[in-house]
Amino acid sequence: MSSFDDRAKAFESKFAHDAEMLFKAEARRNKLLGLWAAHLLGKSEEEAAVYVTEVIKAxxxxxxxxxxxxxxxxxxxxxxxxxxxxxxxxxxxxxxxxQLVTEL
Known part of the structure; x- marks a missing residue:
């Protein structure tokens, strides 16, 4: 395999990794947003859990x-x-x- 092919493969791998990390970060952000909003709305712990799911689904x-x-x-x-x-x-x-970086 040529060095060009190696670089292309490395770039593709990095792109896939970055896309996955962004997806995970946005999902975690949505969970945190749901908890923040649930607190503002005065929801109970159980109601907050349901609300977080609604935000993630949105x-x-x-x-x-x-x-x-x-x-x-x-x-x-x-x-x-x-x-x-x-x-x-x-x-x-x-x-x-x-948070995701510290978990790696």
């Missing part, structure tokens, strides 16, 4: 984060504004990535 509606944002914005009317939700989404993605 992310399966379409590509990107807008489906999760819309769910949270709708549910958090009077509790958090758009800027707060978007900021929390960004901050929790960073936190989720950091």
């Amino acid at each position: 992310d399966l509606s379409e590509a990107g984060d807008e489906d999760v944002f819309r769910k949270l914005a709708k549910d958090l009317v009077g509790h958090a504004d758009e800027a707060t939700i978007r900021s929390k989404m960004a901050n929790l993605l960073v936190e989720a990535k950091a």
Whole structure:
């Protein structure tokens, strides 16, 4: 195998790994978002667990984060504004990535 083929294979492997890590980080971020929102809404521990599942499922509606944002914005009317939700989404993605790195 040529060095070009080796580099191409390494690039493909890195791309696949990065995509998997991003998927895991976004899933973890959604769990953390669900817990945060459930707390704002005053949900019990059992209700929070159900709500977290709803937030995770919301992310399966379409590509990107807008489906999760819309769910949270709708549910958090009077509790958090758009800027707060978007900021929390960004901050929790960073936190989720950091958690994943420490687990490796």
